Amino acid sequence: DGGITQSPKYLFRKEGQNVTLSCEQNLNHDAMYWYRQDPGQGLRLIYYSQIVNDFQKGDIAEGYSVSREKKESFPLTVTSAQKNPTAFYLCASSYSNQPQHFGDGTRLSIL
Amino acid sequence: KNEVEQSPQNLTAQEGEFITINCSYSVGISALHWLQQHPGGGIVSLFMLSSGKKKHGRLIATINIQEKHSSLHITASHPRDSAVYICAVPPFGNEKLTFGTGTRLTIIP
Numbered sequence: 001d002g003g004i005t006q007s008p009k010y011l012f013r014k015e016g017q018n019v020t021l022s023c024e025q026n027l028n029h030d031a032m033y034w035y036r037q038d039p040g041q042g043l044r045l046i047y048y049s050q051i052v053n054d055f056q057k058g059d060i061a062e063g064y065s066v067s068r069e070k071k072e073s074f075p076l077t078v079t080s081a082q083k084n085p086t087a088f089y090l091c092a093s094s095y096s097n098q099p100q101h102f103g104d105g106t107r108l109s110i111l
Numbered sequence: 112k113n114e115v116e117q118s119p120q121n122l123t124a125q126e127g128e129f130i131t132i133n134c135s136y137s138v139g140i141s142a143l144h145w146l147q148q149h150p151g152g153g154i155v156s157l158f159m160l161s162s163g164k165k166k167h168g169r170l171i172a173t174i175n176i177q178e179k180h181s182s183l184h185i186t187a188s189h190p191r192d193s194a195v196y197i198c199a200v201p202p203f204g205n206e207k208l209t210f211g212t213g214t215r216l217t218i219i220p
Contacts, residue, residue: 042115042197042210058207088152097201099144100208102154 002027006091006103013078013085014111021076021106023091032074033100036060037088046089049074050096078108086110115200117211125219130185132214134198141201143181145172148195148213157183157196190218 004025013019025032031050035043045058049068063082068074074093078085088107092100114137124130134143142161148154158165158172160181165172169188174181185192195215199208 040212042212043199043208044210045207048207090152090154092154097141099156099159101156102146104151104153107152 004091004093004101004103006089006106008106009104011106011108012111013108016080018077018079019108021078021089021091021108023074023076023103024072025074025091025093025101026072027093027101028071029093029095029101030071031094031096032068033092033094034058034064034066034074034076035090035092037090037105043090046076115198115209115211117196117198117214119214120212121215121217123217123219124188126189128188128218130188130192130216130218132183132196132216134181134183134211136179136181136198136200136209138179138200140176140179143174144199144208145181145183146197146199148197150194154197185216188218190220193217 007022033048034046037043044060046064047055047058047066049055052071055066055068065077086109088105090105091103094100116135118133142159144159145157146154147157160174169186171184195213197213199210201208
């Protein structure tokens with residue numbers, strides 16, 4: 001079955017460490033997105049990519065980095081520069097102007 | 112800036128009740144999305160609509176473009192409908208979505 005796979009489901013990070021969240025899709029979608037969700041707030045866009053080898057900053061890109069070397073994969077790195085990384089992270093993909101398909105999310109916590 | 116507001120924030124109802132969740136937005140849009148977030152966090156797209164009404168099973172979504180307002184209705188609600196319902200809109204000329212904060216629905220048996 002086609003879909004989006006995010007891993008791991010839970011992730012713990014020590015202060016000062018970089019961590020990478022995985023997002024893989026087999027839907028042949030061109031566009032991929034990373035969102036952050038905090039309690040009481042709507043999803044906020046971190047980065048998005050409309051084609052391979054190209055990506056743009058979203059509304060809250062500071063402290064994050066991404067790559068899009070393959071159509072299927074859009075990993076997100078949470079760097080040590082992100083001062084408040086504890087959140088729920090969701091990856092999504094879509095064809096242009098079509099509904100986005102979401103993964104099950106990764107919950108990141110700081111030890 | 113596009114603002115998206117949902118009401119109510121929390122809703123608790125008895126099984127079988129008719130449910131209405133509202134979404135208002137501030138700028139012109141090409142379409143509106145209704146999403147369902149399960150307790151585990153995964154999100155499923157329920158509807159994308161740009162005019163009128165759409166129905167899928169017990170779920171009905173309506174939109175009034177002139178009034179910048181949409182509603183999601185659930186008929187004969189069931190405990191498995193318990194979830195967070197989120198509306199999201201892409202402003203004209205922009206594929207990026209702006210999300211509401213969600214409505215947490217709890218259906219009591």
